[in-house]
Amino acid sequence: MTPARRIRDEIAGRIRSGAWRPGHRIPTEQELAAQYGCARATVSKALGELAASGLIERRRKAGSFVAHPPVHSAVMTVPDLAELIAARGEDYRWQALSVEPASQGDGAIPGPALCVAGLHLAANEPFALERRLISLAEVPDAGDVDFGREAPGTWLLAHIPWTEVRHVIRAVSPTRREAALLGAGGAMACLELDRTTWRSGRVVTHVRQLFRGDRFDLVAEFKAGVPGEG
Amino acid sequence: MTPARRIRDEIAGRIRSGAWRPGHRIPTEQELAAQYGCARATVSKALGELAASGLIERRRKAGSFVAHPPVHSAVMTVPDLAELIAARGEDYRWQALSVEPASQGDGAIPGPALCVAGLHLAANEPFALERRLISLAEVPDAGDVDFGREAPGTWLLAHIPWTEVRHVIRAVSPTRREAALLGAGGAMACLELDRTTWRSGRVVTHVRQLFRGDRFDLVAEFKAGVPGEG
DNA sequence: CCTCATATTATGTCTAGACATAATGACGCA
DNA sequence: TGCGTCATTATGTCTAGACATAATATGAGG
Known part of the structure; x- marks a missing residue:
């Protein structure tokens, strides 16, 4: 399990389990990097993938947030x-x-x-x-x-x-x-x-x-x- | 227009226009990096996004290839x-x-x-x-x-x-x-x-x-x- | 000719650092 | 109070280099 994947899956899990509700603010990239003992770029990649899949929303300066319920699509x-x-x-x-x-x-x-x-x-x-x-x-x-x-x-x-x-x-x-x-x-x-x-x-x-x-x-x-x- | 975005869009354009047919081998990351005058990591990010969207397929050692017609989905x-x-x-x-x-x-x-x-x-x-x-x-x-x-x-x-x-x-x-x-x-x-x-x-x-x-x-x-x- | 081990090579991932960008909040001025 | 300015801060993007991994190509031995 690579670090980026681990970060991605753990955050995704917390969101899907409901532990982190929509609107919840995710720790900053720096905090996550320190927490997982990896470079900020690695955290950024993980968050980028989560954002691409619509699970989180990233805003400059503000931080990353759990996205609101996804569009009802199939x-x-x-x-x-x-x-x-x-x-x-x-x-x-x-x-x-x-x-x-x-x-x-x-x-x-x-x-x-x-x-x-x-x-x-x-x-x-x-x-x-x-x-x-x-x-x-x-x-x-x-x-x-x-x-x-x-x-x-x-x-x-x-x-x-x-x-x-x-x-x-x-x-x-x-x-x-x-x-x-x-x-x-x-x-x-x-x-x-x-x-x-x-x-x-x-x-x-x-x-x-x-x-x-x-x-x-x-x-x-x-x-x-x-x-x-x- | 950032380099990664430019690389991504240009390759996507060539695929969609039909210039690069399914199965076509895309230049290696090194070649693209030299061609666009950027780091290999930047090319890799662009290719990663194309792969995530299903437009190309990447195989270790073999290279990156234009994906075969996508599944007929909506x-x-x-x-x-x-x-x-x-x-x-x-x-x-x-x-x-x-x-x-x-x-x-x-x-x-x-x-x-x-x-x-x-x-x-x-x-x-x-x-x-x-x-x-x-x-x-x-x-x-x-x-x-x-x-x-x-x-x-x-x-x-x-x-x-x-x-x-x-x-x-x-x-x-x-x-x-x-x-x-x-x-x-x-x-x-x-x-x-x-x-x-x-x-x-x-x-x-x-x-x-x-x-x-x-x-x-x-x-x-x-x-x-x-x-x-x- | 076939098979297995080895070298090569392209992607996959990561690091540490840098600068850009944009939104926020604080400050000072009217 | 209201408004504009500026410093701060978190993300966005990039670089140069490194090592890992996996698939291919090559060559040696049978």
Whole structure:
């Protein structure tokens, strides 16, 4: 256990146990350095990591303080559907419904785009319905790919890096046509996932996925603390 | 612009622009130090921040490499409903339906628990239906609070620190009773949010919130990069 | 050709000291 | 009382050097 790590974990422990409440003033770097018998730079590094993880707040001259309750947030993982289904041990299949140029100004993509619609199947059962726009300005190669064979999400994930992503999650009632494609009744509640992906501020792709409410749920987790903490 | 920040931002920029592809080997710390005319420790700090943010991967002896495409994840913010509604400029009101001891073994909470059910209203319209279990072992004060007046979520957020949270998001069709309370038709798709909150590994509270699909959606965003980058 | 020991090398961490920066509080003046 | 100034102080950042650690490359021996 290195000193920096020890300082970091001990302070994190005191905060999480409630011994040091939000707003509590942490000893100064000098005091901690004396206490742990190490250089001030070492303490500073430990405090820097705690601040980066949001557990404490540092203010010049004032000192370091236990941060107020963290924002109520969670990290949601949205893997590629092919991977997700494979991880469940089911056969995955992509069934394209249509591949065509998007009408100009269709959705959130400026400039020319490709519009791909299709169905993700798990064990030959409909799993999700997808309609995707791919920017041809950002992804010129997309025109050459056979999206009748390969799911566009899988191909994009492997070929195009992204820097920002935004999801909007809703509960919707499917249209008659959507319900039929998903093999669901019209009264079945569906989960709609709208995902827009950017690269350096420019939209790469936009996808709307519709899931049967009885077969899919999203999980989001968050664990307060410092990355790599033991 | 401090040197460490400059190094960090320039490398991050090259990665995000695609100039340095995943797997690309970044110059050694010594080379970078010579290039920027600074100490190796300064370069090391910059690389450390890039590694912490997941943009690069560092391996002893081998060097530092541009990380492979990040996991497809997003950060979801789930604020207190009272705050969320107030932020929209609407009146918030909590209407308790029942407050009673939970039957032992009810749901995910071991030991005695309080069960609170109620309705969140925005501008006097039903907004969300909630049923919450609060562990009396972890939150002994909960027995003394008048949850007929104050929403349990608001009170807990202000009084009890948490360390872990897990959400499960589903689309469901409401029961007849739920639909009536939400002022919705029985065919209305609803978004169900199941949230369990832990403190040091022990469940503090578990809540199930039901939202009208036509009035609520969740947003999750993720931006690759370094916190505080300009 | 394969295997094991050794040397090399890049990162990981730390130290002691220095200067910069910004917020606070005390002091003096109006 | 109110305001501006200045010294103090804690963090922010950096340097130059040191040793630790782990993974790779190299070379010797089988």
